[in-house]
Amino acid sequence: MDISLIRNFCIIAHIDHGKSTLADRFLLYTGAINEREFHNQMLDDMDLEQERGITIKASAVRIDYRAEDGKKYCLNLLDTPGHVDFSFEVAKSLSACEGAVLVVDAAQGVEAQTVANLYLALEHRLKIIPVINKIDLSNAQPEKVMQQIRNILNLRTEPITFASAKEGIGVEEILERVVKEIPPPQGDRNSPLQALIFDSVFDNYKGVIVYVRVVNGYIKKGMMILFMGTGKVYEVQEVGIFQPRPLSVEELSAGEVGYFTANIRQPKEVNAGDTVTQAEYPAKEALPGYRSMHPMVYCGIYPVNPKDFPLLREAIEKLKLNDAAFVFEPESSSSLGPGFRCGFLGLLHMEIVQERLEREYGLNLILTTPSVKYRIKLRKGETVEVDNPSLFPSAVNIAEISEPYVRAYLIIPQDFLGTVMEFSLSRRGIYKSTEYLGEGRCRLIYDIPLAEIIVDFYDKIKSMTRGYGSLDYEFTDYRKTELVKLDILINGKVCDALSSLVHREKASLKARSLVTLLKQYIPRQLFEVVIQAAIGSKIIARERIPPLRKDVTAKCYGGDITRKRKLWERQKEGKKRLKQFGNVEIPQEAFLAVLKIT
Ligand code: GTP
Secondary structure (H helix, E strand, O other): OOHHHEEEEEEEEOOOOOHHHHHHHHHHHOOOOOHHHHHOOOOOOOHHHHHHOOOOOOOEEEEEEEOOOOOEEEEEEEEOOOOHHHHHHHHHHHOOOOEEEEEEEOOOOOOHHHHHHHHHHHHOOOEEEEEEEOOOOOOOOHHHHHHHHHHOOOOOOOOOEEOEOOOOEOHHHHHHHHHHHOOOOOOOOOOOOEEEEEEEEEEOOOEEEEEEEEEEOEEEOOOEEEEOOOOOEEEOOEEEEEOOOEEEOOEEEOOOEEEEEOOOOOHHHOOOOOEEEEOOOOOOOOOOOOOOOOOOEEEEEEEOOHHHHHHHHHHHHHHHHOOOOOEEEEEEEOOOEEEEEEEEOOHHHHHHHHHHHHHHHOOOEEEOOOEOOEEEEEOOOOEEEEOOHHHOOOHHHEEEEEEEEEEEEEEEEHHHHHHHHHHHHHOOOEEEEEEEEEOOEEEEEEEEEHHHHOOOHHHHHHHHOOOOOEEEEEEEEEEEEOEEEEEEEEOOEEOHHHOEEEEHHHHHHHHHHHHHHHHHHOOOOOOOEEEEEEEOOEEEEEEEEOOOOOOOOOOOOOOOHHHHHHHHHHHHHHHHOEEEEOOEEEEHHHHHHHHOOO
């Protein structure tokens, strides 16, 4: 492959500004897919993505494009996710590219993730091609958005393309700009192999499918390769590209993007950011990998049926493979049995992992209250990190606790300034500054405890600003805090899965919301159920559910046994979804509802 004809690029944007639709347009325009496939959203191939309409996994596609100059170019398009939780995925794709198409919605304008993703791209020294998408919308204001791109993003000289991914406007112009403005990759086919792993997935037949960007040298079938990070050696079984369907090829050489398989059965051995080299002629050094992303939010994941634990383990290991930012370790709970303590980038990331586990592996799961990682200095002098309420040291042993803070950047319409500031304050936010961006919008900066953001902060900001507010945040430091462990007792017994770590000032409010909510969700039983919230031995909130004998057949007079049987069956079915705790059954929905309480 002539390296001067290769262009590796990605599309970056705020969520929903039209990246995936534009990517599909490129495929349609170049004949890689047909109209029908276009409408099925080719690049988002996971069911879940289509349902939620967001891109979760970065995918790499090769597009053959005959440009105006008559030459046939090979464009490698790496699709990237736009949500705040997934900046790790964005960074992975960026390091395999030389340029980025920056998409901004003509009606929404520049938003927090537009700014964040642009900075990431500039950090990787990518050539930026700004595009204003959705110009077909009746409320599109391309001229205004153009000013924002010039003023807020400081892209003063770059031409800006007006496009509509939906209608196919501007697609050719963008492809021409990709060819002309983005530099071809640099690299040497004759140097020892260096290929950067930017992703991987598990296939039952072929083992791990490793996505790579070859930087130097080449990789082909039969070659013995070495993973520089793990020291493992494998023989390459297949080399290929995505067009967008997988297609095997002879070799991938310097500058190219594609995949290989090597009958790797252990998902753990393949790490994004690692370098692959040839075993006999290894490269002197590994490529710079990624900054590793640290999970920010932790929770326990348990199978409803403890017998499913081995299946959960297998599912989690496979999932970890194409989700480098997800971490896990086994733990066990007295109320839920064996499970895993897992770490995520944010709450959306957590929900998506849960849904993928349930859907792709048919598991029925319970998640415990999410928590951040607290640093606790003990009286004895040592410092421990705790993200799990059950490991929280007893109060007498604690000298000092600190919690993670983030710097939050909010871009909102000026009209909502007062409401948003009030809300941020209620979330223990420390005001830093306001910047007026023109066009009636402003950027607010706050330092806020991460724990206050993880659950519903973004949702609240969205609804408070009628969908126009956007949020981006970055971790800053650990600061001193007052923390207590809030336990929930069901008939006098602590249900460890419902325990949480909360700020002292918010404990009584949360305690009350929790017991009230649980009362609504726990069905009446044949005996009285008492729900209590406690800090240590002190009970701070209490509710009771009076006993009831629930006879589902009570309404069936006479002896219609088949109807009775049907009702009993249905009742049994319903019970399967309940989690037995002691002799009280807690429905799964109760655990889920509790997660949403801050
Ligand atoms: P994530 O993958 O979630 O980050 O979103 P995305 O940026 O890939 O956005 P996507 O392509 O899924 O588009 C979001 C919504 O905008 C979809 O409903 C699209 O149909 C719509 N959309 C995309 N491009 C256009 C456009 O040019 N005009 C109009 N009117 N709608 C568009």
